[in-house]
Structures are given as C-alpha cells and as structure tokens.
Amino acid sequence: xxxxxxxxxxxxRMMVKLNGETIxxxxxxxxxxxxxHEKIGERNTFIQNMxxxxxxxxxxxxxxxxxxAMGVEKLMSLGARYNPPxxxxxxxxVLMAELTRLVSHFWSVGFLMxxxxxxxxxxxxxxxxxxxxxxxxxxxxxxxxxxxxxxFGGVANxxxxxxxxxxxxxxxxxxxxxxxxxxxEMIFERLPRAVDQFDEYLTTNxxxxxxxxxxxxxxxxxxxxxxxxxxxxxxSGVPYDVRRAEPYSIYPELEFDVAVRYHGDVYDRYLVRxxxxxxxxxxxxxxxxxxxxxxGEAFFSGRGGMYSPRVPAGESYGRVxxxxxxxxxxxVSDGGQNPWRYHVRAPSFxxxxxxxxxxxxxxxxxVVAILGSIxxxxxxxxx
Amino acid sequence: MYGTGIWRGMWITLRHFVNTYVDDVKWGFQRHVxxxxxxxRQGLQGRGSFTVEYPEEKIAVPERFRFxxxxxxxxxxxxxxxxxxWCTSCGICAxxxxxxxxxxxxxxxxxxxxPKPEPVDFYIDIDICMNCGLCAEFCPFDAIKMxxxxxxxxxxRTGNHIxxxxxxxxxxxxxxxxxxxxxxxxxxxRGGWEHKDxxxxxxxxxxxxx
Numbered sequence: 334x335x336x337x338x339x340x341x342x343x344x345x346r347m348m349v350k351l352n353g354e355t356i357x358x359x360x361x362x363x364x365x366x367x368x369x370h371e372k373i374g375e376r377n378t379f380i381q382n383m384x385x386x387x388x389x390x391x392x393x394x395x396x397x398x399x400x401x402a403m404g405v406e407k408l409m410s411l412g413a414r415y416n417p418p419x420x421x422x423x424x425x426x427v428l429m430a431e432l433t434r435l436v437s438h439f440w441s442v443g444f445l446m447x448x449x450x451x452x453x454x455x456x457x458x459x460x461x462x463x464x465x466x467x468x469x470x471x472x473x474x475x476x477x478x479x480x481x482x483x484x485f486g487g488v489a490n491x492x493x494x495x496x497x498x499x500x501x502x503x504x505x506x507x508x509x510x511x512x513x514x515x516x517x518e519m520i521f522e523r524l525p526r527a528v529d530q531f532d533e534y535l536t537t538n539x540x541x542x543x544x545x546x547x548x549x550x551x552x553x554x555x556x557x558x559x560x561x562x563x564x565x566x567x568x569s570g571v572p573y574d575v576r577r578a579e580p581y582s583i584y585p586e587l588e589f590d591v592a593v594r595y596h597g598d599v600y601d602r603y604l605v606r607x608x609x610x611x612x613x614x615x616x617x618x619x620x621x622x623x624x625x626x627x628x629g630e631a632f633f634s635g636r637g638g639m640y641s642p643r644v645p646a647g648e649s650y651g652r653v654x655x656x657x658x659x660x661x662x663x664x665v666s667d668g669g670q671n672p673w674r675y676h677v678r679a680p681s682f683x684x685x686x687x688x689x690x691x692x693x694x695x696x697x698x699x700v701v702a703i704l705g706s707i708x709x710x711x712x713x714x715x716x
Numbered sequence: 717m718y719g720t721g722i723w724r725g726m727w728i729t730l731r732h733f734v735n736t737y738v739d740d741v742k743w744g745f746q747r748h749v750x751x752x753x754x755x756x757r758q759g760l761q762g763r764g765s766f767t768v769e770y771p772e773e774k775i776a777v778p779e780r781f782r783f784x785x786x787x788x789x790x791x792x793x794x795x796x797x798x799x800x801x802w803c804t805s806c807g808i809c810a811x812x813x814x815x816x817x818x819x820x821x822x823x824x825x826x827x828x829x830x831p832k833p834e835p836v837d838f839y840i841d842i843d844i845c846m847n848c849g850l851c852a853e854f855c856p857f858d859a860i861k862m863x864x865x866x867x868x869x870x871x872x873r874t875g876n877h878i879x880x881x882x883x884x885x886x887x888x889x890x891x892x893x894x895x896x897x898x899x900x901x902x903x904x905x906r907g908g909w910e911h912k913d914x915x916x917x918x919x920x921x922x923x924x925x926x
Binding site for chain 1: 722724725749754755759760768771772774775776777779780782808811812813847848849850862864865867895896897
C-alpha cells in the first residue's frame with residue numbers, strides 16, 4: 334500500500350502480506366520525505382534551527398518550537414548570563430501550545446473519520462474551527478502553519494492588540510478584531526461548543542463504533558514495549574503525560590487531568606483525543622486570566638537582536654507533550670555557534686513502529702483506520 | 717436503540733446545512749460577501765460557509781504576515797536622499813538566513829577602494845526562501861522587511877525566481893502602508909521616521925551646534 338495511496342496521510346508505504354484480506358505481516362517503509370533534518374540542524378546555528386522545527390510536524394509547529402526552545406534553554410542555563418523566559422512568555426507559550434493541541438486533534442479526528450469512510454463531512458466541521466485558530470496564529474506569529482514564533486528566552490513578538498489585516502492587494506477584504514476578545518470568545522464559547530458537537534456527532538454513531546471498537550488493540554505492556562507515546566499510549570491505559578511526568582513551563586500551576594482509556598483500540602484513541610481537547614480547553618480557560626494579568630510585561634528576557642546566543646558546551650534533552658506524543662530534542666553543544674549533535678525524538682515515527690502489532694489479524698480496510706488513529710504526520714516520521 | 721447515533725449525527729449535519737444559508741439569507745444572497753458582512757462571516761460569529769471566492773475577493777493578510785522579504789529604500793520624493801538604500805550591507809541577514817538564500821554584493825568606493833556601507837547588488841532566491849522572517853527580525857537598520865504580496869506566480873522559473881536589488885527594493889512608504897502599527901513601533905525605537913544613520917548624523921549636528 335502506498336506511497337501514493339489516498340489514505341496513507343502522505344508518502345508512506347506499507348508492505349503488507351495478505352491471506353485473503355487478513356493481514357499476516359506488515360512492514361512500514363519510511364523515508365520518502367527524508368529531508369536530512371538532523372544534519373541540517375548541525376550546520377545551522379541554534380536560532381536557525383527554529384524555523385526548521387516548524388517543518389517537522391507541520392500541524393503543530395508551535396509545540397515543536399516549544400520543545401526545541403526548552404532544549405536549548407536548558408543548555409543555556411548551564412552558562413553565565415542566562416535569563417529564564419519571562420512569565421508573560423511562558424503564559425503565551427502555553428496558550429499557543431494548547432491551541433495547537435486542539436487544532437491538531439481536530440485535524441486528526443477529522444482525518445480518522447475520512448479514513449473510515451465518512452468522507453470530508455466531519456473533517457470540514459473540524460477544519461472550520463481550525464481555520465479560526467489559524468487566523469489567530471497568523472495575526473500573532475505571521476504565518477498560519479510555519480509559525481517560527483518562540484525564541485530562547487521568550488517569544489518573538491507580543492500578542493498584537495488587534496487582529497487586524499491591512500488591505501494592500503486588489504479585492505482585499507479587511508477584518509479587525511480585538512485580540513483578547515477574540516481569544517476569549519474562541520476558548521470560552523466557540524471551541525467548547527465545537528468539541529461538544531463533535532462528541533455528539535460521532536461518539537455514539539453506530540458506524541463509527543462498529544468500525545472502531547476492538548480494532549487495532551494495543552495492550553498496556555505492548556504499548557510500553559514499543560515506547561509509544563501520546564494518545565496511543567494513554568488509550569492503552571498508561572496515564573503518562575510529559576506535562577505531569579516532568580512538568581515544564583507553567584503547567585505545574587494549572588489544573589488538568591491526564592486523559593486515559595483502557596482498551597487500546599481505535600475507538601479509545603479517538604476518545605482520548607476528545608478528552609484531551611476538553612482538558613486543553615480547561616487549561617486555556619485558566620491561562621486566559623494569566624494572560625490578562627501579565628499584559629504589558631516583557632515577553633522576551635534576552636537581549637534584542639541577538640542572532641547567535643552563547644550556548645555553553647554540554648548536552649540537554651528538552652521534551653514536551655506534543656499532540657502526537659512526547660517530542661524530544663537532544664542537543665549537544667561544544668560551545669560553538671551550532672549544535673554539535675542534534676537529534677529529534679519524533680512521536681509519530683516511534684508510534685508507527687507499533688503499527689504491525691496493531692494490524693495483525695485485521696482486514697485491509699482496518700489498517701487504514703488504525704493508521705488514521707495513530708495520527709502520523711509524514712514530515713515528522715521521515716524528518 | 718440501535719441507529720439513534722446515526723440519526724443524531726444526521727441532525728447535526730442538517731443543522732450545519734441550514735446554517736450555511738442562514739447568513740446568506742441575512743445578507744441578502746449576494747454573490748460576494750458585502751464588505752460590512754465580511755468580518756462577521758469570517759470571524760468567530762460566522763455560522764455558515766467560510767468560502768471566499770479567491771480572485772474576486774481576498775482575505776487581507778494581517779500586518780505581521782510574512783512573505784518573501786523586500787528591501788526598504790528611502791521614498792523617491794525624499795528631500796535629501798531619494799531612493800537611497802536603508803541597507804548598509806552589514807550581512808547579518810545573510811548570516812542568519814536558515815536556508816542561506818541571501819547573497820549580498822558589498823559596494824566599494826571607486827576613489828578610495830574602501831567598502832561603502834551600501835549594497836551594489838542584493839539577491840534572494842525565492843525558491844529557497846522559507847519565509848521565516850529571521851532576516852527582518854535581526855536587521856539592525858530595519859532595512860529588510862517581510863512583504864505581504866503573495867501572488868508571485870510566473871511563467872518562467874529559471875529567470876524570474878532570483879530577485880535582484882531592483883526587484884526587491886520598495887519605498888519606505890510602502891512599508892508604512894502595509895504595516896502601519898509595526899512601522900510606528902519601529903520608528904519609536906529608532907527615534908524618528910528616518911533611517912538610523914540619518915538620525916544619528918542629525919543628532920551629531922545638533923550637538924555640534926550647541
């Protein structure tokens with residue numbers, strides 16, 4: 334199957350040995366989108382890697398930035414003259430990371446429905462909400478998907494006062510919203526309503542339950558053995574979340590639950606994603622007052638215009654809970670301008686290794702659903 | 717009861733279907749969204765479809781939107797230095813560019829042979845540029861900025877996709893028009909609307925007068 338199969342989420346190939354329609358062996362073939370990310374990372378200076386991390390998992394660029402920024406900040410904190418990120422910066426980072434999680438889960442649930450045959454209707458409902466969040470990203474960071482927003486010691490820019498567009502091409506139409514009102518309406522009204530609607534729309538749907546329950550089961554032990562992460566791990570009954578296991582940023586002071594389900598099948602992964610969206614909204618609703626309280630404070634602790642920060646020799650591992658799982662950046666520095674070694678622990682890649690285990694004994698049509706439930710992004714799988 | 721989930725789902729689909737037309741009815745079935753309805757329908761209040769009929773109407777991009785960089789030159793009707801580059805060819809943008817797509821040719825003074833603080837030529841390979849905006853962020857003279865014009869399709873990719881200085885240069889006025897609040901903030905940081913060097917020279921002059 335693949336690499337141009339419409340339901341492989343990109344250029345991904347599976348070598349499948351079939352008995353009739355039952356899967357006997359399955360071997361994922363990766364590398365069609367290999368871009369030499371890690372080697373390029375060693376050529377680049379530290380700040381230059383930031384836009385490249387956007388391109389790993391291109392649906393969650395802000396979380397990717399977050400992990401890398403944390404990795405390098407850990408390293409910088411070993412040396413002299415390092416200021417930790419300001420409070421405002423941390424609040425904005427968490428706001429962005431959680432919005433990214435919502436966007437990514439909307440997308441993945443929509444695509445899971447696509448894979449099991451509900452072509453594009455649920456996906457479009459999901460993308461509608463994603464569109465609004467991306468509008469906010471665009472006005473704040475300058476780009477819808479390739480945000481390149483975080484810097485070592487803060488963020489690149491404060492939230493704008495107004496989400497305003499400027500007409501400068503022919504036929505341009507202008508929009509103008511107050512940022513805080515926009516964020517408020519988004520996280521208190523529009524998105525919760527959308528999540529509830531999704532829940533009502535799909536969770537009890539008989540077609541969804543028939544296709545998903547009991548398909549692609551991964552037991553607790555297997556999930557741990559394959560070192561799966563994120564929703565795949567949590568759907569198998571392991572309540573492991575980096576935000577709780579190794580709290581970073583302002584997560585310790587926020588109240589949220591780690592979503593966990595116990596059957597480890599496609600349906601549970603879907604439910605975990607829904608639960609996580611609810612938890613993300615809960616976090617966002619706590620972040621909003623913090624955002625109000627820190628308004629006007631510094632969003633960057635370093636010196637402005639510093640394009641090559643001094644990073645002392647050493648090694649560090651910065652990890653965040655990405656929507657797809659644990660995303661880790663291993664950075665080794667020899668004290669020079671660029672990282673000496675730069676390695677990415679990509680969650681979709683590692684979750685994919687468990688694909689064969691999940692698919693054995695199921696039908697070809699189920700493979701598509703299982704692949705959809707892992708929620709891979711090929712940019713991250715192949716790097 | 718078996719099947720209720722499907723019916724509930726269909727009910728939501730129907731609601732979406734009706735919602736698509738509610739806004740249309742409210743704004744009188746105009747083919748293109750009327751200007752006063754646009755922010756409502758394209759914002760969080762939007763209930764119906766988000767469709768924008770692209771060439772006939774476009775969503776204006778926000779001020780911070782980043783596309784291919786451009787070089788700022790002084791306004792052509794500037795009294796002292798019309799059309800003068802703001803760029804001093806210090807090379808920081810080329811150094812910080814992640815995919816390394818900027819190439820600067822530094823100018824030399826024909827009389828003394830010393831390097832002159834302005835570029836003779838300035839190339840950006842827009843096929844390689846990844847629109848990250850680091851060059852604009854780290855330019856100490858606010859001379860390179862990210863553009864908003866995303867309509868760059870051309871028929872010939874061999875000759876048209878390496879922008880030279882002439883192609884990249886745009887008036888300062890243009891930057892003020894596409895990003896008014898950002899430009900104002902930068903001017904505040906510089907201490908005036910003019911180029912940093914001009915302001916510095918002026919301050920020096922004023923000091924000498926005293």
